[in-house]
Amino acid sequence: MQVVVAGGGPAGAIAARTLAKSGIRTILFEAAPGADKPCGGALPSMLLDAYPVPELIIKNRSYGVTFQGPSGIQVPIDFPDGLYIALVQRCDFDSHLRFTAEDAGATLVRGRVLSFEDKGNQLMVHYKDSDGTKRTTEADFIIAADGAVSRMAKQVMGRQLNSVIAIQDEFKVSQDKIDALENRCLFNYSPAVSPDFYGWIFPKDGTVSIGIGTDLNQREKANGFLERMKEIHKEFIDGGTHTKRNGAMIPMEQYKLHGYKRVLLTGDSAGLVLPAAGEGIYFAMRSGEIAANAISEFSKERPDLVVQKYTDRVNSEFGPIFKYWMRVQNVAYKSTFNRETFVRLASDKFMGQKILKAFASKSYVPTPIAKRMQILMYLLSIRANVYFHSSREPDFGK
Numbered sequence: 001m002q003v004v005v006a007g008g009g010p011a012g013a014i015a016a017r018t019l020a021k022s023g024i025r026t027i028l029f030e031a032a033p034g035a036d037k038p039c040g041g042a043l044p045s046m047l048l049d050a051y052p053v054p055e056l057i058i059k060n061r062s063y064g065v066t067f068q069g070p071s072g073i074q075v076p077i078d079f080p081d082g083l084y085i086a087l088v089q090r091c092d093f094d095s096h097l098r099f100t101a102e103d104a105g106a107t108l109v110r111g112r113v114l115s116f117e118d119k120g121n122q123l124m125v126h127y128k129d130s131d132g133t134k135r136t137t138e139a140d141f142i143i144a145a146d147g148a149v150s151r152m153a154k155q156v157m158g159r160q161l162n163s164v165i166a167i168q169d170e171f172k173v174s175q176d177k178i179d180a181l182e183n184r185c186l187f188n189y190s191p192a193v194s195p196d197f198y199g200w201i202f203p204k205d206g207t208v209s210i211g212i213g214t215d216l217n218q219r220e221k222a223n224g225f226l227e228r229m230k231e232i233h234k235e236f237i238d239g240g241t242h243t244k245r246n247g248a249m250i251p252m253e254q255y256k257l258h259g260y261k262r263v264l265l266t267g268d269s270a271g272l273v274l275p276a277a278g279e280g281i282y283f284a285m286r287s288g289e290i291a292a293n294a295i296s297e298f299s300k301e302r303p304d305l306v307v308q309k310y311t312d313r314v315n316s317e318f319g320p321i322f323k324y325w326m327r328v329q330n331v332a333y334k335s336t337f338n339r340e341t342f343v344r345l346a347s348d349k350f351m352g353q354k355i356l357k358a359f360a361s362k363s364y365v366p367t368p369i370a371k372r373m374q375i376l377m378y379l380l381s382i383r384a385n386v387y388f389h390s391s392r393e394p395d396f397g398k
Contacts, residue, residue: 001131003023003295004125004139006113006152008033010281011267012145013097014112015288022296027137028101029127031112036091039248040168040202040209042185043086047282053096060087062185069343070190070336077352083360087187088205093233115155116142123262136194141299141306142263143291144273148249150269156260161271164197165219166293167226168211171240178203180236189339196333199229201236201252207243213278250278258314259307264291272314275322276329277359279372280360287314324364337386344382351375
């Protein structure tokens with residue numbers, strides 16, 4: 001049996017490694033190995049527990065975050081239970097994952113999978129290699145890990161997912177700029193920097209990444225949103241050297257079935273990105289592993305069940321945390337008023353740490369009954385306060 005993995009990012013590399021370890025002949029296609037990916041590179045700490053990486057790849061650890069509301073109010077929050085965000089450069093991180101796939105026995109091919117033909121029990125996979133030559137190989141299954149704008153997903157599912165566009169600038173800065181962030185990532189929820197998502201600042205090793213995400217229909221305004229984000233937070237980048245700008249698409253929905261017949265969609269290709277937060281690296285890696293295991297377990301006796309078993313396992317494991325963050329997205333981002341309320345609510349230690357734990361450990365913490373009434377009263381007080389200021393400040397959130 002031979003499996004083709006289209007895309008050598010986190011999802012594809014982990015899928016290829018898992019398949020190769022199980023003794024399945026695996027070809028991993030990556031068009032640009034070693035290239036830097038347009039991504040903030042923020043990893044939840046539980047990812048490193050599940051998939052350890054060398055210490056030198058980690059550029060910084062952030063043990064807390066700062067939420068900034070439309071009014072400019074800032075709320076610092078510490079991660080609970082020893083959790084944190086690890087910051088990496090995607091070129092180093094992805095290269096390491098591909099090396100581990102090769103070490104396990106996968107064959108890395110520099111090239112891009114273009115399309116496939118379904119011949120019943122066999123797939124004819126068409127790809128373009130590094131010198132531009134078009135070639136064909138056979139596969140029993142394809143694991144699509146080729147990103148939000150996935151060729152494989154579009155061919156299989158007939159459409160591409162609705163997405164957010166994210167762009168960021170990276171600056172080489174002096175250590176005092178990084179120290180000023182107090183080793184915290186910053187998230188700005190003002191509609192001035194994004195009317196439907198948020199802006200961010202990630203301190204790394206000698207660099208600061210500053211970016212925004214916004215709905216695709218706002219793409220013509222995205223550069224303006226980023227300039228506003230940089231102006232608001234210029235104290236962290238003034239005097240720094242701009243090193244690069246990059247952008248990416250982040251899917252904001254999922255397919256109901258994560259594949260069709262003998263093609264399995266993983267990571268961004270399937271839309272497996274945390275709603276409201278936009279984090280997808282952990283879900284990419286874990287979905288790649290689940291997809292590979294489903295092929296290993298069911299391909300011989302019940303190949304017709306592979307996609308369904310894979311989908312069921314992903315939905316069972318990811319479903320609860322996705323539902324929680326979808327509620328956050330639907331409520332917190334609804335209006336300037338709600339965004340300000342969300343940030344101020346996070347100043348309650350329990351609520352702030354509940355939000356961060358849901359991000360860093362992918363686990364939902366229920367609110368104890370005794371705490372609910374206290375939170376409700378606090379929320380009513382916050383909403384009254386926000387209403388008072390927003391009704392008297394014409395530039396609120398702008």
